[in-house]
Amino acid sequence: MKRLLWIVLAVAILGAVAVNQRHFILVHAMSFSDPPALAEPTDEGARVRWHDDYFTVQALDENTFAIGEPRYYQQNYSYLIAGSERAVLFDAGPGHRDIRPVAQALTSLPITFVPSHFHYDHIGNEITFDRVAVVDLPYLRARAPANRLQLTLEEHLGVAEGFAIPTLEIDEWLAPGSLVPLGDRTLRVLHTPGHTEDSISLLDIESGFLFTGDFIYPGPLFAFLPNSGMGDYLQGADTLLRGSPTRARLFGAHRVSAPGAPELDTTDVAQLQSALRQIKSGELEGEGFYPVSYRVSSRLELLAEPRWLQNWTPRHPASAQ
Numbered sequence: 022m023k024r025l026l027w028i029v030l031a032v033a034i035l036g037a038v039a040v041n042q043r044h045f046i047l048v049h050a051m052s053f054s055d056p057p058a059l060a061e062p063t064d065e066g067a068r069v070r071w072h073d074d075y076f077t078v079q080a081l082d083e084n085t086f087a088i089g090e091p092r093y094y095q096q097n098y099s100y101l102i103a104g105s106e107r108a109v110l111f112d113a114g115p116g117h118r119d120i121r122p123v124a125q126a127l128t129s130l131p132i133t134f135v136p137s138h139f140h141y142d143h144i145g146n147e148i149t150f151d152r153v154a155v156v157d158l159p160y161l162r163a164r165a166p167a168n169r170l171q172l173t174l175e176e177h178l179g180v181a182e183g184f185a186i187p188t189l190e191i192d193e194w195l196a197p198g199s200l201v202p203l204g205d206r207t208l209r210v211l212h213t214p215g216h217t218e219d220s221i222s223l224l225d226i227e228s229g230f231l232f233t234g235d236f237i238y239p240g241p242l243f244a245f246l247p248n249s250g251m252g253d254y255l256q257g258a259d260t261l262l263r264g265s266p267t268r269a270r271l272f273g274a275h276r277v278s279a280p281g282a283p284e285l286d287t288t289d290v291a292q293l294q295s296a297l298r299q300i301k302s303g304e305l306e307g308e309g310f311y312p313v314s315y316r317v318s319s320r321l322e323l324l325a326e327p328r329w330l331q332n333w334t335p336r337h338p339a340s341a342q
């Protein structure tokens with residue numbers, strides 16, 4: 022009997038370790054040592070031009086550009102948003118190639134780099150920028166008393182492609198709900214956690230362009246990473262829907278197929294919100310064990326942890342945004 026108790030205890034401890042480490046087991050399983058091979062150049066149609074043999078540029082209007090990396094297997098899209106006084110570069114890709122000359126060829130204004138979140142495929146890694154602005158959340162501020170933010174392995178995940186964890190020199194903190202004036206246009210910062218705790222979206226108030234990072238894009242959305250949270254995701258969907266005009270054009274940070282930048286609209290966010298509510302209530306069943314795949318719509322799939330590991334408590338109060 023005593024022996025059985027020991028066995029039960031040992032299994033419980035091993036189970037707990039496995040649960041706490043599950044993300045890292047996954048990240049290491051996904052890791053590769055060599056840089057990923059480049060895909061063949063894609064046919065991007067007439068609206069997109071190749072900047073060189075790697076980057077593409079697509080003008081969304083006169084002063085707004087989607088900069089694509091269609092040959093990188095994750096097919097990243099970053100966005101240059103220029104006003105009359107300064108420009109914002111929302112995301113910088115993984116940094117296998119330097120995105121700065123691409124952005125500088127599109128504007129002569131000073132450029133502020135704003136990451137949608139801190140994953141290695143958005144932060145640019147070894148690339149440095151003149152100005153950096155990040156979301157102002159209490160736990161990030163507390164870690165950066167001199168405005169130097171050392172990212173964590175969990176936030177960055179660069180181990181998957183052999184990147185060292187960078188330290189960000191921060192010039193500007195962007196409070197959720199705050200405005201970022203660029204001169205003749207203004208962006209609003211929306212805190213949209215879910216994919217990660219620190220994820221933001223940027224709304225261009227005038228044009229209705231809404232840049233959503235990894236929170237939403239056409240394809241599989243990742244809600245099972247170390248910084249992910251299902252309660253956060255629902256909060257993020259609520260915030261996006263409340264904060265954006267119905268005519269908004271959404272541009273995400275990845276796509277699954279050519280041509281052009283990954284574009285969605287607010288209907289997609291409403292479908293995501295509805296699916297999240299149904300997952301929470303148990304009405305929507307997923308497929309698979311880890312991650313579990315929930316079908317949101319023909320364009321969207323949400324990859325989450327199994328139900329018993331899902332955390333439905335938002336980590337930050339929804340601010341007035």
Ligand SMILES: [Zn+2]
Nearest residue numbers: 138140216235
């Ligand atoms: Zn990400």
